[in-house]
Amino acid sequence: MKKVLQGNIALCEGAIEGGLDAYYAYPITPQNEISAYFAEVLPQKNKVFLQAESEIAAINMVFGTAVTGKRAMTSSSSPGISLMQEGISYLCGCELPCVIVNVMRGGPGLGNISGSQQDYFQATRGGGHGDYHTIVLAPFSVKEIYEFAKESFLLAEKYRIPVLILYDGYLGQTMEIFDTDSNEEKLNVKIDQNIDKSWVLDGAKNRPSRKIRSLLMAEGELEQHNLKLKEKYTQIKKNEIRVKFYEIEDAKIGLVAYGIAARAALEAVYKLKNKNIKVGLIRPQTLWPFPYNEIKNLSNYIKKFLVVEMSSLGQMVEDVKLAVEGNAEVFFYGRGGGALVSSNEIIKKVLEIY
Amino acid sequence: MYEEIFIAGSGGQGVLSLGKILVYSAAKENKLATYYPSYGAEVRGGTANCMVKISESFIFSPIIENPTIVTLMNMPSYLKFIKKFIPQKFLFINTSLIEEQEEIKKFLKHYSKNLEIIKVAATEIANKIGSTVVSNIVMLGAIARRTEIIKITSIKETLYKIFSKKILDINLKALDIGYEI
Numbered sequence: 001m002k003k004v005l006q007g008n009i010a011l012c013e014g015a016i017e018g019g020l021d022a023y024y025a026y027p028i029t030p031q032n033e034i035s036a037y038f039a040e041v042l043p044q045k046n047k048v049f050l051q052a053e054s055e056i057a058a059i060n061m062v063f064g065t066a067v068t069g070k071r072a073m074t075s076s077s078s079p080g081i082s083l084m085q086e087g088i089s090y091l092c093g094c095e096l097p098c099v100i101v102n103v104m105r106g107g108p109g110l111g112n113i114s115g116s117q118q119d120y121f122q123a124t125r126g127g128g129h130g131d132y133h134t135i136v137l138a139p140f141s142v143k144e145i146y147e148f149a150k151e152s153f154l155l156a157e158k159y160r161i162p163v164l165i166l167y168d169g170y171l172g173q174t175m176e177i178f179d180t181d182s183n184e185e186k187l188n189v190k191i192d193q194n195i196d197k198s199w200v201l202d203g204a205k206n207r208p209s210r211k212i213r214s215l216l217m218a219e220g221e222l223e224q225h226n227l228k229l230k231e232k233y234t235q236i237k238k239n240e241i242r243v244k245f246y247e248i249e250d251a252k253i254g255l256v257a258y259g260i261a262a263r264a265a266l267e268a269v270y271k272l273k274n275k276n277i278k279v280g281l282i283r284p285q286t287l288w289p290f291p292y293n294e295i296k297n298l299s300n301y302i303k304k305f306l307v308v309e310m311s312s313l314g315q316m317v318e319d320v321k322l323a324v325e326g327n328a329e330v331f332f333y334g335r336g337g338g339a340l341v342s343s344n345e346i347i348k349k350v351l352e353i354y
Numbered sequence: 355m356y357e358e359i360f361i362a363g364s365g366g367q368g369v370l371s372l373g374k375i376l377v378y379s380a381a382k383e384n385k386l387a388t389y390y391p392s393y394g395a396e397v398r399g400g401t402a403n404c405m406v407k408i409s410e411s412f413i414f415s416p417i418i419e420n421p422t423i424v425t426l427m428n429m430p431s432y433l434k435f436i437k438k439f440i441p442q443k444f445l446f447i448n449t450s451l452i453e454e455q456e457e458i459k460k461f462l463k464h465y466s467k468n469l470e471i472i473k474v475a476a477t478e479i480a481n482k483i484g485s486t487v488v489s490n491i492v493m494l495g496a497i498a499r500r501t502e503i504i505k506i507t508s509i510k511e512t513l514y515k516i517f518s519k520k521i522l523d524i525n526l527k528a529l530d531i532g533y534e535i
Binding site: 002004006170173174175176177260263264266267270340342343344 | 374377378380381385386387388389390391413414415416417419
């Protein structure tokens, strides 16, 4: 079916298709369309919409719904996601599946309301306290926002883990035409057996009671729990890395970019191809787990990588450096504060290092 | 085809609607399109703008770098955007609200040699047919005719879909008048 949707609305439609039961959030630009849409549509479908009194309340409402085995989601933009970090750490400690959406804006602090990619560290390094990861999905088109949202609950339940969908304000506001029937840009999450729901708190009548908690005080209990989480993260790294390659076969420089920056990078790749300059693009669709091995393998013949981000400091660039293990040079081009990188700027940087 | 279209005016002139109608209509012709609005920090009486790209193949960034078509609906947007978004093919000006400046005319002659400037008294025409709010649709008619990026039949299909019966007729009329300019 052909759809013409804004990124933020595609997220809503994808989440509903994916079986969303309840949505809680506190308003913030540039993602208010999500709340506005759900406020109207979810009650009509007998699903829960609740505007929380704060982001902290919203993430804990997600917690409350997730323990019952229902599919809960919240969304916010950068400063609001910072407020949710304590709750996300608890969700991870308790191994609760849910979906959290960060439509990134410029920072630090309140920053501005333009799009940015400045929350990469926060998203991929945990963000809250303790040893944990969330799966981080980085869509680069309205179609991908739709598809990732649709499959995100399955992914969350498969591993009992929060899934973070991370895109910037530009993509959230962009409207695009796409076809839901095309198989491109899907995650294709594989489920081998029935998803285990034996942990769900749904009333203990006629069965022993269950407990879900992150406070594990007995001797060695928490360490065992940490090791269990570690094993889970190992499985996720094995099964769920998603990455796309473009024009990479004979590339002399490998661009690495995600989200909307990858679209400017892709434009640069094809503009340069016309001038016979061989540049390819590596586009991680999952930021955690990150495609370290895939990039490392490419560093056998690509000796220069240029990481493009909408960040002044550069954040993903550190992961690319970790990936190549000194086997190739890693360069960075980025703009922060809500500025968008353009294909012409990327081309200029490529020509400097080519 | 590959067109980058920049549309600006004041809040309430329907510049965002104009951009969206272009995208919905492009979808009807099995083209691809992106739409990116200015949002959030705009103030009443200030400028609003949107960026539309229409193509037959995948569109990379939705943000415009080299516009082929620029449409300006009021004086503040004319002064604010013309040097930032220099159209390469067509410039549409709402002459009801824009007084062309000699300096800008010279600037355009210098930086866009093959530019065709189309002057449409969109607000006056809209007022004449009964509602100032359809000035955007008058302009849309002119854009469809001169640029041929979208068929008028596709636009009409879109208008039938998005407008209630009450306001459909005046919009269709505005479109036809714009198209005949």
